Amino acid sequence: MPLRAGSAAMVKVTFKPGGESGETEAGTTILAAAASLGVTITAPCGGRGRCGKCRVIAEKGCAPPTPSERDQLTGEELRHGIRLACEAVLLEDAQVIIPSDSRTISGKILADDAREEISLRPNVSRRTVVLPAPSLSDQRSDFERVADGLGTPAQSLRMHREALAELPSVLRDNDFKVDVITVGDTIAGVRPPNARPCCLGAAVDIGTTTVVVYLVDLSSGERLATASALNPQARWGHDLISRIEHVQSTPAGLEDLRRSIVDLINRLLGETTEQAGVRRRDIYEVSIVGNTCMHHMFLGLDPRHLAHAPYIPVTREPLELSAEEAGLALSPAANVYCLPVIAGFVGADTVGVLLVSRLTERDHPTLAIDIGTNGEVMLWSGERLLVASCAAGPAFEGGEIRHGVRAADGAIERVWLSNGSIGYATIGSTRPNGICGSGIFDTVATLLDSGVADSTGRLADEQAAEKLQRGLVERLRGEGPQREFVLVESAESANGDIVFTQKDLREVQLAKGAVRAAVELLCSAAGIEANDIAEVLLAGAFGNYIDRRSALRMGLLPEVGVEQIRGVGNAAGAGALAALVSVDERQRAAELARQAEHIELMASPAFQMVFADSMIFPES
Amino acid sequence: MPLRAGSAAMVKVTFKPGGESGETEAGTTILAAAASLGVTITAPCGGRGRCGKCRVIAEKGCAPPTPSERDQLTGEELRHGIRLACEAVLLEDAQVIIPSDSRTISGKILADDAREEISLRPNVSRRTVVLPAPSLSDQRSDFERVADGLGTPAQSLRMHREALAELPSVLRDNDFKVDVITVGDTIAGVRPPNARPCCLGAAVDIGTTTVVVYLVDLSSGERLATASALNPQARWGHDLISRIEHVQSTPAGLEDLRRSIVDLINRLLGETTEQAGVRRRDIYEVSIVGNTCMHHMFLGLDPRHLAHAPYIPVTREPLELSAEEAGLALSPAANVYCLPVIAGFVGADTVGVLLVSRLTERDHPTLAIDIGTNGEVMLWSGERLLVASCAAGPAFEGGEIRHGVRAADGAIERVWLSNGSIGYATIGSTRPNGICGSGIFDTVATLLDSGVADSTGRLADEQAAEKLQRGLVERLRGEGPQREFVLVESAESANGDIVFTQKDLREVQLAKGAVRAAVELLCSAAGIEANDIAEVLLAGAFGNYIDRRSALRMGLLPEVGVEQIRGVGNAAGAGALAALVSVDERQRAAELARQAEHIELMASPAFQMVFADSMIFPES
Numbered sequence A, B: 001m002p003l004r005a006g007s008a009a010m011v012k013v014t015f016k017p018g019g020e021s022g023e024t025e026a027g028t029t030i031l032a033a034a035a036s037l038g039v040t041i042t043a044p045c046g047g048r049g050r051c052g053k054c055r056v057i058a059e060k061g062c063a064p065p066t067p068s069e070r071d072q073l074t075g076e077e078l079r080h081g082i083r084l085a086c087e088a089v090l091l092e093d094a095q096v097i098i099p100s101d102s103r104t105i106s107g108k109i110l111a112d113d114a115r116e117e118i119s120l121r122p123n124v125s126r127r128t129v130v131l132p133a134p135s136l137s138d139q140r141s142d143f144e145r146v147a148d149g150l151g152t153p154a155q156s157l158r159m160h161r162e163a164l165a166e167l168p169s170v171l172r173d174n175d176f177k178v179d180v181i182t183v184g185d186t187i188a189g190v191r192p193p194n195a196r197p198c199c200l201g202a203a204v205d206i207g208t209t210t211v212v213v214y215l216v217d218l219s220s221g222e223r224l225a226t227a228s229a230l231n232p233q234a235r236w237g238h239d240l241i242s243r244i245e246h247v248q249s250t251p252a253g254l255e256d257l258r259r260s261i262v263d264l265i266n267r268l269l270g271e272t273t274e275q276a277g278v279r280r281r282d283i284y285e286v287s288i289v290g291n292t293c294m295h296h297m298f299l300g301l302d303p304r305h306l307a308h309a310p311y312i313p314v315t316r317e318p319l320e321l322s323a324e325e326a327g328l329a330l331s332p333a334a335n336v337y338c339l340p341v342i343a344g345f346v347g348a349d350t351v352g353v354l355l356v357s358r359l360t361e362r363d364h365p366t367l368a369i370d371i372g373t374n375g376e377v378m379l380w381s382g383e384r385l386l387v388a389s390c391a392a393g394p395a396f397e398g399g400e401i402r403h404g405v406r407a408a409d410g411a412i413e414r415v416w417l418s419n420g421s422i423g424y425a426t427i428g429s430t431r432p433n434g435i436c437g438s439g440i441f442d443t444v445a446t447l448l449d450s451g452v453a454d455s456t457g458r459l460a461d462e463q464a465a466e467k468l469q470r471g472l473v474e475r476l477r478g479e480g481p482q483r484e485f486v487l488v489e490s491a492e493s494a495n496g497d498i499v500f501t502q503k504d505l506r507e508v509q510l511a512k513g514a515v516r517a518a519v520e521l522l523c524s525a526a527g528i529e530a531n532d533i534a535e536v537l538l539a540g541a542f543g544n545y546i547d548r549r550s551a552l553r554m555g556l557l558p559e560v561g562v563e564q565i566r567g568v569g570n571a572a573g574a575g576a577l578a579a580l581v582s583v584d585e586r587q588r589a590a591e592l593a594r595q596a597e598h599i600e601l602m603a604s605p606a607f608q609m610v611f612a613d614s615m616i617f618p619e620s
Helices: A030-036 A067-072 A075-079 A142-150 A161-173 A232-236 A240-249 A253-276 A292-299 A348-357 A437-450 A502-526 A540-545 A548-553 A571-581 A583-595 A607-615 B030-036 B067-072 B075-079 B142-150 B161-173 B232-236 B240-249 B253-276 B292-299 B348-357 B437-450 B502-526 B540-545 B548-554 B571-581 B583-595 B607-615
Strands: A010-016 A021-025 A055-057 A082-084 A094-097 A106-108 A117-119 A124-130 A177-183 A186-191 A200-206 A210-217 A223-230 A283-290 A319-322 A335-338 A366-371 A375-380 A385-390 A411-418 A421-426 A484-488 A498-501 A535-539 A565-567 B010-016 B021-025 B055-057 B082-084 B094-097 B106-108 B117-119 B124-130 B177-183 B186-191 B200-206 B210-217 B222-230 B283-290 B319-322 B335-338 B366-371 B375-380 B385-390 B411-418 B421-426 B484-488 B498-501 B535-539 B565-567
Touching: A010 A030, A021 A030, A030 A094, A067 A082, A075 A082, A075 A124, A117 A571, A124 A142, A142 A161, A142 A177, A142 A186, A161 A186, A161 B292, A177 A283, A200 A253, A200 A292, A200 A571, A210 A253, A210 A571, A223 A232, A223 A253, A232 A240, A232 A253, A240 A253, A240 A292, A253 A283, A253 A292, A283 A292, A283 A348, A283 A571, A292 A335, A292 B161, A348 A366, A348 A375, A348 A535, A348 A571, A348 A583, A366 A502, A366 A540, A375 A502, A385 A502, A411 A437, A411 A484, A421 A484, A437 A498, A437 A502, A437 A540, A437 A548, A498 A502, A502 A607, A535 A540, A540 A565, A548 A565, A571 A583, B010 B030, B021 B030, B030 B094, B067 B082, B075 B082, B075 B124, B117 B571, B124 B142, B142 B161, B142 B177, B142 B186, B161 B186, B177 B283, B200 B253, B200 B292, B200 B571, B210 B253, B210 B571, B222 B232, B222 B253, B232 B240, B232 B253, B240 B253, B240 B292, B253 B283, B253 B292, B283 B292, B283 B348, B283 B571, B292 B335, B348 B366, B348 B375, B348 B535, B348 B571, B348 B583, B366 B502, B366 B540, B375 B502, B385 B502, B411 B437, B411 B484, B421 B484, B437 B498, B437 B502, B437 B540, B437 B548, B498 B502, B502 B607, B535 B540, B540 B565, B548 B565, B571 B583
Parallel strands: A010 A094, A200 A283, A283 A335, A366 A535, A535 A565, B010 B094, B200 B283, B283 B335, B366 B535, B535 B565
Antiparallel strands: A010 A021, A055 A082, A055 A094, A106 A117, A124 A177, A177 A186, A200 A210, A210 A223, A319 A335, A366 A375, A375 A385, A411 A421, A484 A498, B010 B021, B055 B082, B055 B094, B106 B117, B124 B177, B177 B186, B200 B210, B210 B222, B319 B335, B366 B375, B375 B385, B411 B421, B484 B498
C-alpha cells in the first residue's frame, strides 16, 4: 500500500521485544512511531540520520532505504532488514525489532520499593551482527570478524575462552548472523540471533538472616523471578560474632561459611531460573550486596579482623571476579560484581542505602538510618558525607525484650493510649502473643506520654504511680528492677500476661542511646547541630513499619517534622538491583564509598559522655 | 670506620640478588659502586636524587641519610634500611639488596641461541613495602594499605581473590613488612619479605613433536631449569591433519587433545620446579608459543576450520587467561599469555622467529625461513612484512626418503665429493644407518655438482652415466623410477646399502619447489626480485645444521653470499622466553603479528606455474 498524497492511511506497528503496539500514519518514521508509543530508541544525533546508532530490524513494511541509510549500512545489513529508525518510513503494517543497544529504558527501578528512577545501562549487552563469510581473500579469524562486526578493534576486545571455543560452530550454524553478548569489554558468548531471553542477570542481597536473589532480564530490565531463604550460616550462630568465632576455632571454618552461602546462592539462582523458565547459563552477571562480614565470607576473605579493634576489612573497593572464582554456577564467562564496603561495620548494604536514597543529592542536611542488630547512621551535611556504625543491639527487633517477638501473626505492632486505657493492634488481627519492633516503639512512647516512665527511663514507683490515671496504675506491678507494666492481660492473650519490664526499657534506652549518640557525634564531626537536620530517611523494615511519632517521642531522631521522615525501603536489595542494571550506578556506588568518611565512634573521647546523655528520653 | 680526608680506605660491597661483589673507595655512592661492578640500577633522573626510583636496601655500612633521602623516603622506610642508591654513600663493608623494580638487566637473552639482547621487563614484579600498622585513627583496609605502599590508587589496582584471602595473615605475621607480587595491574600475592626465589615464570614451546618448558626466575632473568617431552598428542597422529581428524570423528576429541597437552605441561612444570628446588605456586606467569593448531588445541578452540580452505583460525590476537581457565596448576593468580598467531598455518612459532630475529629492523630486503613439515617463509621488503606457509612435506626431515632417518647417532649428516669418491660423516662418528636432513641436502648438492643428477632432477641413465667419473658410475643402479644412487655400501653400513633414489630426489624437489615458490610469490607481492634479497635467516634445527652451500646449490634460497645466510636458532622457544621476561617484547610481538601480511599462496593464480619453475635445480 504505497503512500498517496493527501491520504491519511494508518499502519499498525509493533515493537519487539517490548510488544508495544499501535497505529500511526503511513509515512511516519520508525523513530517517531516509537516515540508516540513511549518507546525510546537511542538516537544520539537527534534523529538526523548522522550517527547510525538508531539501528532497528524491520524486514517488511518500510519504504526503500534512503541515501543516508545506504551510506551507513552495509549491503549485507540492508539485506537482513537492518534500518535506521530515524530514516526508515513506515508504509505498511510492520514489526520492528529494537536491539538492546538501541533501546533506552527509563522506568521505575526494578525493586518496587526504590526511591528513584534508574536508567537501564547494564554491563551486559547483546548485539546482532551480520558478517560476511570467510574466503581465501578474507582470512580474518572468527574473532576479528565479530570484532569488526561490532565496530571495535580486535585488540581492544577480549573474548572468554569458552566463548571462543563455541564461536566457530555458532557462526557457521547461523550463516554468520549471530547475537554477540558482551560483559564489559569481553565477549562472553555468541548465540543464534534473537534467542530470547538470553541476557540475564541476578542481584543477590546476602543478609545475616535472609538471602534474596532477584533474576532480571538485562535486555528489558524486567524482573523475572525472586527467591529467598534463611542464611544457612545460622547453624554457626545467629549473630556475626559467633560466625567469626567459628573461623577462629576451626581450620576450615571460613570455607564452611563461604561454601554454605555460595551453595545457597547457587540453589536460589536455580529456583529463579526454573520459575522464569530460562537457562541458568544465560546469566552473565551477578551483583552482590551484604554487610562487610557477609561480603568477606562470600568471598572467602578472613573476617577475623573485623571483629576487634581497629576493625580492619581486607578490602573495601568494588570487586569483579569470574563466576568460577566466586564458585557460582552460571555462564562460564559471567562476571560477579560486589558493591564496595565502607568499614568493618559499614558494609555494601549501607552503600545500597546511600545509592538508592540519593542522600548526597539533597541540598539540606539529611540523616539516613538503617537499624538491625547493628545500626548504621549516615549524615549528609550538604557538603560532607559521614557514616558511623553503632551497636544498637537487638532490642529494636524484639531481641532481649521479655515478650519481644519477630514481626509475624499475633505480634503487637501498634500500641496507643485511649482515654486512660491501652489500645493495641496485632499483625493479622489475631490474639496477641508478644511485641514486635514497631510495637516496642509505640509502647515506650506511650509509657513516656502517660508518665508511666520518666525521662530517665524509670517506671513509676508506688509513690509516683499515684499521679497516674487509674487504668494505668493497675498495670504496674513488682518492685525495683522487677517492676513491669502489663500491656495485655492473660485473658486477652495467646501467651499469658504480656508485660514490658524495667529491664526491657533499659534495653531500649541502650539501643536508642547508641543510635542517637552516633547522630550527635556525626553532627559534631560535620560541624552542624542535630537541629540543622531537615530530613530523616529510614531504611529497611525499620523504616517501613515503625511509627515515626513514636521514634520522635523516644528522642531516637532529631526533632524534624513527621512529614520529613521517610522510609527508603529495602535499600540493600534495591542497591544490588541498581548496580546490576546500570554501570552508572556502579560508578556512583564506588564514588559514594570513597566519599563517605567513616567516623569510628569508639575513637571519640566524647563518646561515653554523649552516649550517656543520649540515653535520656525527651521530657515530653 | 668513618671516612677520613685523604684516606683511600676501601670497602667491600656485595649486591643481592645477583651476588656481584667488589671493592670500592669508601665515600662512593651505591649507584657508582654498582656501575663499577656492571650492575645497573634504574635511575631515571640520572642519579641526581630527584626521582626516588633508585631505591635499594642497605641496612648497614652507609653514611646517614641525606636531606634528599629524608625528603623522598618515609621514616618507616629509612628505619628499614631503604636508601636511594644515588645518594647513599658507602663507608664500611655493605650488602645492598636491589629490589627487582630498581634493577635493569640487559644481558644475553635467556635462550642460549637467541640473536638479540632482551631487557628484563617482566609483567610480574615484586616489591617490598613497609606499612604502618592499622589503628582506630587509620582504618584503611589491608588492600588499601598495600596499594598506598605501592603508591598506586586502590581503585586502579586489582587483587586476586586468593591473594586477598591470605593478605590479612601475611601482613600481620610479618609486622606489615611484605613483598607484594603484581602481575600486570593485579596483585597476585603477598609474601614474607625477601623469600627467594618467589617470582617465577615459565615459557612453553608446544611443538607438534616436542614440548619444552623453560623455568625462569623473573626477578633476575635467570633460567633455572628446562624440561621437555614428546607431544603426547602423537597417539592421535604424528601430523596435524590426523589430530584434527580426531576432533572431527570423536565428540570429546578436542578435549582429549587439550587435556593431553595441558597434562603434559603440568608434568613438565613440576619437573622444572623440582629440578630447581622451588615452589610451583611461585610461578606467576606462563608464556605459550606454538603453531596455530597447537595454539588452538592448548586453548580448546575448534581447529577444524584450520584444515580446509579458507583455513580460518578462531582467533589470532595475543590472549591472556587465568591459570585456572587454562587448566594449569600454578599460583591461582597466575596469568597465561599466548603469543599471537598470524594465519591458519602461520602460528605463534613464526611470530617467535619474527620477534627474535629482529627481521623488520633490517634496512635491506631480508628473507626468513622456518622449515618443518610445514614451511613458513617471511619476507621483509624494507617496508612491508609478508608471510606465507607452504606444504614443504617431511622430505627435509628425512620423511618419505627411503633411507631417511632422524638426526641421531649413525645418521649421515655430511656428504661430499672427494676425488671422484663420496665422503660422508655421521652423527657420533658411528657406522651409518641412514641419512638425516642435513645429509639429504648435501647428497642432493653432491649429485648435482657431480652430474649424477641434472637440473630437472633426473638421475643419469646408462648413457648419461658414461660421462661420469668411474667411482660414481658404479654407484648408480636400477632403471627408470627404480634408479638409485648407492651412498654407502652394506659393508660399511649398519643397515645394508644406504641409497638415495630417484623418488627421494623427486620428494626433495617437491619440498624445495614449495619453499622456493613461496619465496618467489612473496617477492612478487612485495614488488621486488628474489635477487634483491640481501640476507637470509634460517630458523630452528634447519638453520643450525644444514650446509648453506648445499641449500644454495639446490636453489632453495635466492642467490646471496654464504656469509649472508644466518641461523636464528630455536626462535619459537626464544620467542616464548622473550615474551615471558619482557612486556615490551609482547608489545612487539602483537605489532609484528598485525603488521604481517599473510599471502595465501593457493589464492594466487600464478602459483602452479611458479611452483613448477621452482622445482628445477640451478644449472651449476
